[in-house]
Amino acid sequence: MVDRADITSEGAKPRSSGAQMSTAEVDAWFRAEVLPLEAMLMQYLQQNWRNASDVPDLRQEVYARVYQAACEKLPERSKQYVFATARNLLINRMRQGQVVPIEAASDLEALEIAADSPGPEQSVIARDELRHLQAALDRLPPRAREVILLRRVEGLSRPEIAQRMGITEGTVSQHLEQGLRALVEILGGDPPSVRRLP
């Protein structure tokens, strides 16, 4: 478990009192500039952190920090900023001595170079996006996939989905939530085995 008591103290930038940007602006920036980097960010964290089970927590921590910093001022180069934040976070975690992957520490110089190379996400076009989605859906548990398809393809309501599948509306909700979480994880470059959801 990654400790997360202090979002700001070891962040890339200190946070002063009044937020300068509107929430809507920061949300829009976060969706457009940060979330598309997820596959790259996950790859980066996985390569540079030994304990794979920490990676999703580290990712959320990076997101929280860049979001917080962006409330003050949107970074000019989002991608560099995200990876610099990830790098600082990893260094700090190593220094805290919870885990010290020595070979990772010697690679810290290399980390910066990775942040400048163009990412695969830039070449994704609409048609590929649909294919990408379908491939991700194929890896979901069947019931979760069915709920998402009935909702998105056939546009059914929750009672209609429940009736069609012969399950309760509560179970429909459960499948949608777990399916969505697994789907986003897969789209963000999770390895083939679907993570068990609690």
Next chain:
Amino acid sequence: MIDPQTIETAAAQWVRRKEFGDWNDIAQTEFQSWLNQSVLHRVAYLRLEEGWKRTERLAALRLPEFRRLEPQRPPRRWTSLLHVAAAAVVVAAIGVAGQAYFLSPPEDTYATPVGGREILTLFDGSHVELNTDTVLKLGRNRRTATLVKGEAFFQIRHDANNPFTVSVSGHRIVDLGTKFSVRSESSGKLEVALFEGKARIENTDSPQTRSTVLAPGDIAVATAETLNVTRKSVQTLANTIGWRHGVVIFRHMALADAATEFNRYNMKKLVVDPSAAAITIDGTFATDNLETFARVARIALGLTVQSNEREIIIKR
């Protein structure tokens, strides 16, 4: 501190509630409060919500036949008139929904299926988690709850002037600043475990019975007539709420009791033959992972395991 998995579970629930229209003014307020509690909440929500938006593109998979079933577009000149009509329908619908909202009982009902789990965040920052097969009614003022069945964990922001109360099978639990869990069994047995702070438990069916104040580590077991309180170690207590992380934790537990616990979470049931019932086990299992449990029984305990569609039978 709430762990990241819990945050993501809550974020997925907000996306689902918006998608299915489980929404009203209270939900909106609670949602905003949840978002503002931590930037970790906000980014988890944005991430899942953006992922859900991406699935809109799946509409492109609609079959041509499916499209043909949709009504033909009306001639151009009618459209503006239709917009006016549509707006009128929307206004009428809001009127009806508003009325339904005010006429409906002053509580909301939350339910989980077998194997389900749900996290409710209230607007004052209080936090309620529902375990498998549970029904909880929450008063609109968000200071009263009724546990109709199942199990729930409460982390309540204390307000001395307006204490939070939970009603459950003939008893009332009054929060005096706490974290506690309540489990109601179909037999009428009630179990309250107190993790932090203080809470009072009262018998509402026979008010002359004196009430008891629970301290951290206390587990109260109540029936209609009796109330027993025992003090447990923090670890023992924590084991009772493993479900908050999707696990059941057994410590020196009889196989028969472990099976009963598992069966709360799954439609497929474990059946332990009397010949094996008293064997005790230790372990932590995912609530939905009957197979691992059966494997442990077979390999580690050397028991015979038979499985069919609906049951896994364990015997010597």
